Amino acid sequence: MSKCILLVPLLIAVYMACSVSAQGGVAHCCLKIKGTKVTLGKLRSYHVQERPSCHLPAVVFTTVRNKRICAEPNQPWTNKSMAYLDENRRRPHFLSKNSIL
Template identity: 35%
Template sequence: MKSYMLGFYAVLLLWLLVSSSMQDNGHPGSGCLTTTDTKVHMKYLRSYKLQHKPLFPVDAVRFLTIKGNTICSDPSSPWAIKAMKYLNAKKKPQSGSNTAHKSVTAAPKKTSTINMTRSSAQIETQTSGRK
């Protein structure tokens, strides 16, 4: 009886792992079963996820549109390659943006710590000189 229960729990755990790996954030449902030649304007794309065989029936790129639709494309198609490059470029922060400037400005300065250490040493020298 115990071996049957262990087998049941092993199958249940395996099923949970497989089902959770097939549902990615932002990409609802299971993987693509086939690929299509559907093309949309790149501004309507939100993200993409690559899927590979043996976990899925076909190699594909799953594009998620801003309306929540999934487009399954052949990863070697020129449109899919261009769309992936477009989405990758959207993710990267631009070098001249304000966010990069803010992160540099917000970094703590080491000079204040050094100045505090020097001030402590000067106070010790002054106090020891008065004795």
């Protein structure tokens, strides 16, 4: 009987370790979305966090100072920021915004 009692916590620990590993680690998933907005020029990149990898759908922005900001996917600020970063990714770095081709 005592072996069964010891086996249950072990199985729970293994299950939890596997689920965190499958999510890419809790540190890589946004657990909460805050209303933080950052100036577009301070954003460096973004990626979309989706299920089932992480429990919360979010857009994760990275700033030029390597800070992570978790944003609501359907908010106007989020969509504007994603479009801005996508446009900058397509534009060659040697051209400024005001350059005429």
